[in-house]
Amino acid sequence: xxxxxxxxxxxxxxxxxxxxxxxxxxxxxxxxxxxxxxxxxxxxxxxxxxxxxxxxxxxxxxxxxxxxxxxxxxxxxxxxxxxxxxxxxxxxxxxxxxxxxxxxxxxxxxxxxxxxxxxxxxxxxxxxxxxxxxxxxxxxxxxxxxxxxxxxxxxxxxxxxxxxxxxxxxxxxxxxxxxxxxxxxxxxxxxxxxxxxxxxxxxxxxxxxxxxxxxxxxxxxxxxxxxxxxxxxxxxxxxxxxxxxxxxxxxxxxxxxxxxxxxxxxxxxxxxxxxxxxxxxxxxxxxxxxxxxxxxxxxxxxxxxxxxxxxx
Amino acid sequence: xxxxxxxxxxxxxxxxxxxxxxxxxxxxxxxxxxxxxxxxxxxxxxxxxxxxxxxxxxxxxxxxxxxxxxxxxxxxxxxxxxxxxxxxxxxxxxxxxxxxxxxxxxxxxxxxxxxxxxxxxxxxxxxxxxxxxxxxxxxxxxxxxxxxxxxxxxxxxxxxxxxxxxxxxxxxxxxxxxxxxxxxxxxxxxxxxxxxxxxxxxxxxxxxxxxxxxxxxxxxxxxxxxxxxxxxxxxxxxxxxxxxxxxxxxxxxxxxxxxxxxxxxxxxxxxxxxxxxxxxxxxxxxxxxxxxxxxxxxxxxxxxxxxxxxxxxxxxxxxxxxxxxxxxxxxxxxxxxxxxxxxxxxxxxxxxxxxxxxxxxxxxxxxxxxxxxxxxxxxxxxxxxxxxxxxxxxxxxxxxxxxxxxxxxxxxxxxxxxxxxxxxxxxxxxxxxxxxxxxxxxxxxxxxxxxxxxxxxxxxxxxxxxxxxxxxxxxxxxxxxxxxxxxxxxxxxxxxxxxxxxxxxxxxxxxxxxxxxxxxxxxxxxxxxxxxxx
Numbered sequence: 001x002x003x004x005x006x007x008x009x010x011x012x013x014x015x016x017x018x019x020x021x022x023x024x025x026x027x028x029x030x031x032x033x034x035x036x037x038x039x040x041x042x043x044x045x046x047x048x049x050x051x052x053x054x055x056x057x058x059x060x061x062x063x064x065x066x067x068x069x070x071x072x073x074x075x076x077x078x079x080x081x082x083x084x085x086x087x088x089x090x091x092x093x094x095x096x097x098x099x100x101x102x103x104x105x106x107x108x109x110x111x112x113x114x115x116x117x118x119x120x121x122x123x124x125x126x127x128x129x130x131x132x133x134x135x136x137x138x139x140x141x142x143x144x145x146x147x148x149x150x151x152x153x154x155x156x157x158x159x160x161x162x163x164x165x166x167x168x169x170x171x172x173x174x175x176x177x178x179x180x181x182x183x184x185x186x187x188x189x190x191x192x193x194x195x196x197x198x199x200x201x202x203x204x205x206x207x208x209x210x211x212x213x214x215x216x217x218x219x220x221x222x223x224x225x226x227x228x229x230x231x232x233x234x235x236x237x238x239x240x241x242x243x244x245x246x247x248x249x250x251x252x253x254x255x256x257x258x259x260x261x262x263x264x265x266x267x268x269x270x271x272x273x274x275x276x277x278x279x280x281x282x283x284x285x286x287x288x289x290x291x292x293x294x295x296x297x298x299x300x301x302x303x304x305x306x307x308x309x310x311x312x
Numbered sequence: 313x314x315x316x317x318x319x320x321x322x323x324x325x326x327x328x329x330x331x332x333x334x335x336x337x338x339x340x341x342x343x344x345x346x347x348x349x350x351x352x353x354x355x356x357x358x359x360x361x362x363x364x365x366x367x368x369x370x371x372x373x374x375x376x377x378x379x380x381x382x383x384x385x386x387x388x389x390x391x392x393x394x395x396x397x398x399x400x401x402x403x404x405x406x407x408x409x410x411x412x413x414x415x416x417x418x419x420x421x422x423x424x425x426x427x428x429x430x431x432x433x434x435x436x437x438x439x440x441x442x443x444x445x446x447x448x449x450x451x452x453x454x455x456x457x458x459x460x461x462x463x464x465x466x467x468x469x470x471x472x473x474x475x476x477x478x479x480x481x482x483x484x485x486x487x488x489x490x491x492x493x494x495x496x497x498x499x500x501x502x503x504x505x506x507x508x509x510x511x512x513x514x515x516x517x518x519x520x521x522x523x524x525x526x527x528x529x530x531x532x533x534x535x536x537x538x539x540x541x542x543x544x545x546x547x548x549x550x551x552x553x554x555x556x557x558x559x560x561x562x563x564x565x566x567x568x569x570x571x572x573x574x575x576x577x578x579x580x581x582x583x584x585x586x587x588x589x590x591x592x593x594x595x596x597x598x599x600x601x602x603x604x605x606x607x608x609x610x611x612x613x614x615x616x617x618x619x620x621x622x623x624x625x626x627x628x629x630x631x632x633x634x635x636x637x638x639x640x641x642x643x644x645x646x647x648x649x650x651x652x653x654x655x656x657x658x659x660x661x662x663x664x665x666x667x668x669x670x671x672x673x674x675x676x677x678x679x680x681x682x683x684x685x686x687x688x689x690x691x692x693x694x695x696x697x698x699x700x701x702x703x704x705x706x707x708x709x710x711x712x713x714x715x716x717x718x719x720x721x722x723x724x725x726x727x728x729x730x731x732x733x734x735x736x737x738x739x740x741x742x743x744x745x746x747x748x749x750x751x752x753x754x755x756x757x758x759x760x761x762x763x764x765x766x767x768x769x770x771x772x773x774x775x776x777x778x779x780x781x782x783x784x785x786x787x788x789x790x791x792x793x794x795x796x797x798x799x800x801x802x803x804x805x806x807x808x809x810x811x812x813x814x815x816x817x818x819x820x821x822x823x824x825x826x827x828x829x830x831x832x833x834x835x836x837x838x839x840x841x842x843x844x845x846x
Contacts, residue, residue: 032725033727033728036725036727036731039444040726041744041745042368043759045444045447047442047443050439051440051442087360087361088361094535164574167574168570168574169567169570169571169576171560172538256563259567260562260563
């Protein structure tokens, strides 16, 4: 197990540099005129252009320029300096302000997905073809079919503005209750997928040989389901949720926008819109780390759930 | 502030067709009693900067308008009058003497002196400081010496302190409307505390700017969240009627709109386009409109053979039904334009384009054919600004009325469009928008149409026009300057280098908790007028 983790950590370093290189290259290649993008439709004065060009080495172009800027970026990164965004704010500060709220939002979404998705999935799996099963099928199909860009404003309008159950926006420093609605909206997609996965997995495992054996041994139904079936059924769900942690953090662009939460997704969107290369690369680098770690955790959880899986 | 993201309210999806909005013109929305101890919450976007000479977008200048008091403000006829200045005078339009009112103090207690202005302006003009608004100082003598990588000088030779409360500004060339310029954000003073060394801005100043205005900072700028200000009791000017303002930062206007609907936010400065059609029913008389300074137009690449004939350009202008487009696409959130300057400035005349602005398909077609206009027209625009609907509608009108083929061509961003236009690539007609820097006709004419204008992308050059502008700038009085500018505008109407299409409007709304909400010409909420309701 120890050797496995070390090996994975070494791979992670490689993956990290690989992805930053690719993201940096993509931002570099896609970059038109970041100075003009920053100014919107205003004309940019020559003095301002010269100032920003020199500050961010924007005149280094071509393959040579790319590697010059990339190594400049990486060497700063290794010293713990993520650089400055084009508006002059330290990217480290931006991320430090953005991450806590995004993590809280993602955790709420994840909790929603686990608590409701897995529970309902198990119930639907046990009572296959019941009204409950069919109702959840319909509901999840509906949720999976509605994109967040529609769901989020709808939820905001009805629950926030019309009936005033929740505050319509969360803001920068929200309490738990203000984050609940965005969390549910964000988690609803994962909830639906987790529910479908759990339901199929449980339904399948209920017919497995070891369940029949357990039942014929005379074990109570509760024990059969909660220990034997559930534990085996959770492997695909855990895999899915592990990947979803990363998705929830990076994929909250729409939800964070609609509910005015200045988290990672919003900053990523702003970075892309204003062609702010350093900001995008900084955020994506951290997201890569999140993905890598959550995958590692998932792999380790496999071994916990299924003792037959061994890592050497 | 010039040509900004006009995107937010330039287009409405055609599909959304609900009843027209009932729009009041005044600011009175509620009738409750005023509460001077309450704070109001106003929507802004994340400012790019909070240093006067570096702030040229509306969000930043809205915050700075709370913290600073300008030298001049503008009356109802859009003429400047003194606020923080006692008097601003000049005999030759070249050397201007600015006397400051006594009694103004910065929020840290410092007396406001002439040096505070001189230092701030010098800092703004010095190229290596990379200030966004440095071009505002280009009319002042010595500006050129502060440009380049290693400027020859560090201070503007045209700025001279006379005594504690007086300084003179010498311009490189006479400019009759210099006083009008002084109301803009770039001309605020900075306290000594702003500088760590002469010409060097103290680190962290931007996080909690110190001004001499009616409000002072409460805490620091909380990025992406809010900027809070509270009433500054030692302010000698007109005291605001609220105890403080929370400028709440929104990424999306729709979120701010939802908050206004549920009284979680007091003022939204721009109603999002998708909500414009329902704002009248949602907000009732709390949905307001006021003139803004923006002008939207289609520009001709006059350097291209096919558009070099003014008759071709006039025919295209006559083939466009402006009323139809503002009504059906913009739901009257913008107004049809038939002039080259906005109603927001003194000297505006309603219909300067004349016959070329009349919608007359038959005449347009015969004129177009007689002048030999191209059989295919392209309208280029930036795809990120919601311009597709009106561009397509305009194209359809040109197709139907001129019998030509017309296509809309989207560039991803305005920057891409500009790059192509500057390289003189054949993009066809292209859309542009203009927002004034200061309320003066000159600001609508000089940069856009003079031969060396900073935003003259269409290759228009008319020596008579340039001469009239120069005469206007050196005219002995504002009235005479306006006359010259109007003559220059008439020349534009003859040549028609661009087709004026629409004037922008502020479409804003407020909650039930505030009243007397007004927007000024710079798209800012008037903070001395707004009142909270008990």
